[in-house]
Amino acid sequence: MTETRTGSPLSAGTTTGGTTTGVSRRTLLKGTAAAAGVAIGSGAITGFPTIWAQNIKNVTLRQFGTGVSNLNAVADKVKEDLGFTLQMTALDSDAVAQRAVTQPKSYDIADIEYWICKKVFPAGVMQPMDVSKIKNFDKIVPIFVNGKLTPESAVAQGTAPHTVGFVEGKDSIKFAKSATQWMTLIPTIYNADTLGIRPDLVGRPISSWKDLLDPAFKGKASILNIPSIGIMDAAMVCEAMGEVKYGDKGNMTKEEIDKTLKIMTDAKKAGQFRAFWKTFDESVNLMSSGEVIIQSMWSPAVAAVRAKGIQCVYQPLKEGYRAWGGGLGIAKHLSGLELEAAYEYINWYLSGWVGAYLNRQGYYSAVLDTAKEHMSPDEWAFWMEGQPAKTDILSPEGKVMEKAGAVRDGGSFQDRMGRVACWNAVMDEDRYMVRKWNEFVAA
């Protein structure tokens, strides 16, 4: 990376901010940023900051997002490696979308999913990132750049990350059709979701999404009650049943929404579902207590059930996966030293340590090469290549997740991410869909 930092427009401000008292933190930071900017002038810097290494310690970046990637371990490591403080707040995805739009000053870094980005970015509360400042940009998995894992693969339906990954210019809020210099979110974490099952209780092989509505599992199925995600699972089911044909599952017509939810409502009235879940722990409890034996599930929830010594499989299905992805975006109000710190943080995020951490949790990291350097060959083979574990596989916290000999459900990265049928999405008929979804829940 060769980046040039020039003095910010605020360089007229105090340049002795470091010793001034009675100045607000923000002014102070801007002052020092300007000082740093002037000091460096047009000098090119590579790697970690050196000259303002002292100032940057005063920076606190407030990050908020969904629970999956708001990891305290990451904040601790940031403090250790970069020196500044990262404050994390975890909320559910609806609350994240809400806060991102309505309280744009309450965060510096938003850790949001791509479908949330589609809602949030056009509100003008965030600023795109200059990819020339992102060191590992060209190593980012191509799904996030052009939508294709390999040049031959098809683009999945739904809000595919690359469709909302770039905007047309620095101040634009219009999503660009193809990659530009301005990226809305730097991808951090993503995965392919499917149904979780209790192999000891289902009593037969599960191979299709339509098995969720199999009358054999009456009163023992569950689906997640987050409309924008639940509707996708429902669509996967209805499509697998051959009941509904979709133009784009991620952007249904009113008629498609009606048909889909009609099928789900009928199933609900027939007593197919034991419960609907909204949070991670609810899904874990439903599964581990045996209340539910087949349900939409998230990968770490499956791991959490298994950690209790209960059999649980993240079942690959023939119709493919429903994928989701999230990334880090920068709030519009960020500037000066804090903005630089945000770039440092994002570059650090892609530099491997976090990637390895996420991969070990069963998620995927955006830059694979750097993550590989931080994982043992056996870990890499298990998580990414779908090979049997040679030794016990440990979680990032050091707990045994899988015994030696285990194989990851769904296999390798290529097998899983290469078989994405659709991405979590926000539809044009969003408002209608939500109303209908609420009717389904109330039915």
Place this chain on the structure above:
Amino acid sequence: MTVSAVPSEASSASAAPRGGEVRRSVLRRVAPYLQAGPLALTLLVFLLIPILTIVAVSFWDYDSIRIYPDFVLTNYEELLTSPVTWKTYLNTVKFAALTWVITLLIGFTVAYFLAFHVQSTTWQMVLFLVCTIPFWTSNIIRMISWIPFLGRNGLLNSGLISAGLIDQPLEFLLFSDFAVVLAFVHLYALFMVVPIFNSMMRIDRALVEAARDGGASAAQVVWNVILPLAKPGIAIGSIFVVTLVMGDFITVRLMSGGQSASIGLMIANEISLLQYPAAAANAVVLLAVVLIMVVAMLRIVDIRKEL
């Protein structure tokens, strides 16, 4: 509500220099307003203004991310024309009615026992405190603790199966309307016990004795003497229980496994999807419905009579 404190205050200031006599009489006239002032101000800022804001927002327009100041009736239209709304209201009223009946029976019985059968005041207080023990933990905890108890492989089902009473676990125990009402009763019975107990303690024991002397049976005493005199307590308890159940969302969500609807849940869903105007419209309608219910209860029972 009396919110006219401000003008009187102003006039008192201008009247002040006229002399001690006048000042005192003005003060006497103004004093009640001054005393009511802080409460009026608090209610104005923390109750009236927020409610007016909700009413205003309920006429605004919205899309998936933003709300737009406007005056549209679509929020009410969509709300009132949707069969789901009516079904949900019906469902919520059903929960409220069931909970009300059961908590009333329990509340009246417990209060009657405490007030008339327990003779020593010490024991009355001890037993009354026993009733409050569950309230030492958060109500979410109290609610969630039902889940492992009622579940398919829960304590109750395992117990019944091992006792040979049933072969299959009873599915209706958890994630059902039964579970919802059970949790409501558990959570809110005390709100019925306390005011009824309070009313009963004020009943002149001589009345009970007079009724007995007049030849009334125990049941007649309860029906014709105690029940009418405990009515204000029953009304207050009913207001607590009905308003709490009508506005609840978390109990319904957790105990029905997210499969049953309540108005509170509907509003919570709308808020979480940024549909504030729709949620506001829903809240306004709910407020109106609950107010009507409370007014109806107050028309039946004059709670001031016995306070």
